[in-house]
Amino acid sequence: MxxxxxxxxxxxxxxxxxxxxxxxxxxxxxxxxxxxxxxxxxxxxxxxxxxxxxxxxxxxxHKAYNQSSVLYILDYQKQNRLNNSQVAKHFKLSRYTLRKWKKRYLV
Incomplete structure (x- = not known):
């Protein structure tokens, strides 16, 4: 279990x-x-x-994000019309990570 x-x-x-x-x-x-x-x-x-x-x-x-969290972040970006740099700064991520997530989840 x-x-x-x-x-x-x-x-x-x-x-x-x-x-x-x-x-x-x-x-x-x-x-x-x-x-x-x-x-x-x-x-x-x-x-x-x-x-x-x-x-x-x-x-x-040491942060780890599951699929629902990644989709939440990408949706947040779309709703607020932010670029990768702005979202990365807001959630304290790298721009590369965002780019990788977009490629994986928004294809």
């Missing part, structure tokens, strides 16, 4: 134990039925303010 990570419970416990003052700003995301990868990244930003550039760089190198 495959186990899945219960991010709602993890983030709720973190908020209860360490950051109760940030519960209100995270409530809308934690009330969702299913958390997407984008939601998890957003929750992480809301709870843990990035301290330094080294930590930010490390975290950026």
């Amino acid at each position: 495959k186990s899945t990570i219960n991010y709602k419970r993890i983030f709720s416990d973190i908020l209860d134990q360490k950051y109760p003052e940030k519960k209100e700003i995270c409530k809308d995301l934690l009330n969702k039925e299913i958390l997407s990868t984008i939601d998890i990244i957003d929750l992480n930003k809301r709870i843990f303010d990035t301290v330094d550039e080294k930590t930010e760089s490390f975290n950026q190198n």
Whole structure:
């Protein structure tokens, strides 16, 4: 049997134990039925303010996106009429990654 990570419970416990003052700003995301990868990244930003550039760089190198998150990002680009550079900056991705996703998913 495959186990899945219960991010709602993890983030709720973190908020209860360490950051109760940030519960209100995270409530809308934690009330969702299913958390997407984008939601998890957003929750992480809301709870843990990035301290330094080294930590930010490390975290950026270890992000993984599933197909639904990639399609969300590409749809966001289309809806807001942004170029690759603008979307890459907004989601902290490389332009090459966006180009690769477009080639794979929007052919």
